[in-house]
Amino acid sequence: MRILLIILLYLSILTSYIFADQEQVNIGISLSLTGKYSSFGHMQKNSYDLWRHIVNSKGGLLGRKVNLIIMDDQSSTEDAKINYTNLIEKDHVDLVIGPYSSVICEAIMPIVEKHKYPTLLPAASADQIWEQGFQYGFGLTPPASKYTVGFLELLVHYKFKRIAILNADDSFSITLAKNTQKWAKRLALEIVYLNEFKKGTKDLLEFSRGIQKSDPDAVIVCGHLDESVDMRKALKQINWYPKAYYASVGPALTEFHDILGADAELTFSSSYWEADVSDKYVFSKEFAQLFTERYKEQPSYHAANAYAACMIIEQAVERTKSLDREALRQVFQTMNTLTLIGYYGVDKAGKQIRQFPMIIQWQNGKKQVVWPMEIQTVAPVFSR
Numbered sequence: 232m233r234i235l236l237i238i239l240l241y242l243s244i245l246t247s248y249i250f251a252d253q254e255q256v257n258i259g260i261s262l263s264l265t266g267k268y269s270s271f272g273h274m275q276k277n278s279y280d281l282w283r284h285i286v287n288s289k290g291g292l293l294g295r296k297v298n299l300i301i302m303d304d305q306s307s308t309e310d311a312k313i314n315y316t317n318l319i320e321k322d323h324v325d326l327v328i329g330p331y332s333s334v335i336c337e338a339i340m341p342i343v344e345k346h347k348y349p350t351l352l353p354a355a356s357a358d359q360i361w362e363q364g365f366q367y368g369f370g371l372t373p374p375a376s377k378y379t380v381g382f383l384e385l386l387v388h389y390k391f392k393r394i395a396i397l398n399a400d401d402s403f404s405i406t407l408a409k410n411t412q413k414w415a416k417r418l419a420l421e422i423v424y425l426n427e428f429k430k431g432t433k434d435l436l437e438f439s440r441g442i443q444k445s446d447p448d449a450v451i452v453c454g455h456l457d458e459s460v461d462m463r464k465a466l467k468q469i470n471w472y473p474k475a476y477y478a479s480v481g482p483a484l485t486e487f488h489d490i491l492g493a494d495a496e497l498t499f500s501s502s503y504w505e506a507d508v509s510d511k512y513v514f515s516k517e518f519a520q521l522f523t524e525r526y527k528e529q530p531s532y533h534a535a536n537a538y539a540a541c542m543i544i545e546q547a548v549e550r551t552k553s554l555d556r557e558a559l560r561q562v563f564q565t566m567n568t569l570t571l572i573g574y575y576g577v578d579k580a581g582k583q584i585r586q587f588p589m590i591i592q593w594q595n596g597k598k599q600v601v602w603p604m605e606i607q608t609v610a611p612v613f614s615r
Contacts, residue, residue: 233355242561255298256291256554258544259318259327267431268305270456270486271331275354276301277526278537279328285521286541290549304330308338314463315339319346325554328540329368330534332455333357333375333403338367343481349560351543353536357406361582365408369563370583371536371575375403378501379451381590382477383411385602385611387418391448391474395424397438397462398453408478423447433457439465440471448472449475456481456603459500460490467494474613475499486533494597497614501588504535504572505600505610509587514542515571517536532572539570 242547258280263272291297302320304311311330318324319342327343329336329352336355341609342362343350349367352360356375360368370595386394394415397487398408408427415422424445426438442450450473452462459481466472484498503513506519506529507522517540522530547562567576567585576585590602592611601611 236412243598254295255302255322256293256295256326257298257322258274259302259315259322259324260319261302261304261314261335263306263310263331263335263496264301264303266304267457268306268331268335268455270484271354271480271531272303272306274484274531274534274536275331277522278530278534278540280537281518281522281525282541286545292545293552293554300324301460304335305547306335308335311339312342313337315342319343319348325545326556326559327354328537329355332401333360333406334401336360336368337402341488343367344450344461347556347560348558349563351540353532353540355405358410358511358582359402359406360400361578363518364580367560367581368576369581371539371572371586372503373583373586373588375406378407378479378588379411379453379477381501381602382449382451382499382587383414383420385416385590386411386420386449386475389611389613391420393421393423393445393452394544394574395442395445395451395473396422396449396451396453397426397435397442399432399455399458400428401430401454401612404455404458404479411451411453430454430456432514433461435461435465436468438462439469439471443469443471444489447473449473449477452476452478454479454481456484456487459487462492462562463494463498472497472614474615476614482593483533483591483598484533485529488596497612498593499601499611500591502532502591502598502600503586503588505589505591505598506530507598508600511569511575511606518571535572537584539572539575542570543568543575 295374301312331354335357349458353371358374459478477499483502541580551558592601599609
């Protein structure tokens with residue numbers, strides 16, 4: 232691995248001479264480097280920087296050095312809108328990549344539509360984004376409507392019946408909760424508790440007590456990192472734990488375990504990519520090694536999705552032999568390709584249709600893939 236890094240460094244120095252006096256390819260990105268989504272934003276930024284380093288060591292795009300203009304939106308929709316407006320109207324970037332979270336992606340879509348910038352969205356999954364007639368947004372992850380299906384199938388397989396659903400009131404979490412209800416009914420699971428709380432609420436003790444009274448086999452929390460952590464803390468406060476605890480998004484980060492320690496054990500979540508099964512896809516294993524060596528932490532699926540977006544841009548530019556945005560839009564719309572997170576392919580609305588999430592569980596301080604059974608690294612463990 233060190234030899235590989237030395238080679239990349241050498242190539243980077245060599246290409247700095249090749250790129251001298253040449254026009255750059257400028258790619259603009261707004262990320263949540265501060266605020267409530269900062270953990271995810273930094274994962275993405277690290278991946279983008281890694282890709283920039285690697286692609287430039289290979290000669291850049293169209294023989295031109297890639298320059299990333301990354302701005303902090305502070306996890307704010309308004310700041311993100313300002314950032315994309317400036318990137319397009321003032322910086323005149325060649326291309327843009329979408330921000331973190333469904334709600335922020337939805338907010339900036341009218342801007343990229345207005346300026347006709349084809350935009351890959353590696354961190355958006357709320358179905359409503361692709362129900363508004365946008366022509367320039369392309370998803371990399373499966374829609375939120377299918378996010379929890381694997382976990383529900385796992386419950387059915389192990390003969391659990393009763394579930395509790397709690398969600399924050401942001402667009403992603405609401406979509407996730409509504410579709411969890413839909414799929415639960417289709418799978419003949421009984422919903423014994425259903426509730427919603429305002430995004431940013433830290434004290435979930437009242438909700439944990441209500442869930443306990445409903446006596447579910449499984450608890451499903453629809454939110455992000457904070458909600459997944461806060462509900463686990465609330466369950467500990469009442470000294471009760473369901474047979475299965477699932478939370479969206481947050482437990483896919485090592486930060487979830489860093490915060491909770493032993494209390495993270497047995498938590499389930501969904502993931503689109505994990506290092507332990509990375510050898511199944513192109514460049515996936517190498518990405519995991521390079522990222523870990525460079526940043527001293529394992530990449531989450533949020534990082535992998537960001538790098539996959541760059542791989543798609545690379546392939547699209549290679550196919551069109553240009554940075555013509557309309558030509559690139561056509562490629563994003565029609566291409567079927569393999570990336571480090573699996574297959575990319577979208578429907579006419581730009582919604583991802585070729586990806587599916589796997590189910591992970593924290594066991595003995597490590598994330599393990601427990602569903603589907605064909606790729607599981609270990610069997611799931613349930614609380615007694």
